[in-house]
């Protein structure tokens with residue numbers, strides 16, 4: 001099981017798709033288009049932050065359970081990043097302390113369930129590291145209406161916060177082996193050579209781990 005990690009617009013879904021094709025495995029995408037809370041959250045974070053966290057946690061747990069039924073697969077964003085978003089929303093006053101504690105208990109409960117499953121943790125976490133400018137331009141170019149930040153300094157400030165949390169999150173992540181990809185320099189979406197380079201880096205890491 002390979003999980004993709006990284007800030008909003010880093011390229012997780014794009015790389016997950018390419019990796020799934022390369023390794024002939026199923027990809028479990030993050031719930032965005034059919035997510036009934038995400039656009040509400042962007043309109044009113046204070047009202048919907050907790051509900052969105054619960055929604056994502058539930059969906060991620062569902063994907064992980066399905067993923068365990070098959071030998072190999074790729075997950076678009078890890079369950080371990082959810083707490084990053086939650087804590088940020090707590091800092092921003094969108095989640096109360098009671099909500100924070102309830103969520104953490106629920107998350108721990110779910111993670112304990114994973115401990116009892118055949119594979120306790122991912123085999124590899126692939127982290128796509130991008131600069132703040134790249135993050136913004138990718139969000140703009142992708143064009144999901146509720147994520148657009150022109151004339152919305154608060155939303156841009158939120159993106160800056162999310163981006164700022166990731167380096168230490170990645171440093172502290174120790175649940176599985178990990179690999180960092182430079183998503184600024186490597187255009188694995190439009191450049192086939194770059195894509196081949198990234199896939200080769202991942203293959204080499206998997207070989208070292210005796211997984212390929």
Ligand SMILES: Nc1ncnc2c1ncn2[C@@H]1O[C@H](COP(=O)(O)OP(=O)(O)OP(=O)(O)O)[C@@H](O)[C@H]1O
Nearest residue numbers: 007008009010011012013014138142186187188189
């Ligand atoms: N390495 C790259 N080079 C150039 N463009 C990229 C690269 N990675 C992603 N993109 C483009 O950036 C946009 C965001 O990519 P993608 O949807 O894969 O990001 P994501 O990390 O899954 O985002 P989210 O966290 O919102 O789910 C897309 O339009 C994609 O085509």
Ligand SMILES: Nc1nc(=O)c2ncn([C@H]3C[C@H](O)[C@@H](CO)O3)c2[nH]1
Nearest residue numbers: 008030032052053056082085086147
């Ligand atoms: N608040 C919040 N908490 C999460 O756990 C979370 N996971 C993803 N997202 C947002 C980022 C992208 O807009 C979009 C797709 O990644 O969904 C989240 N937002």
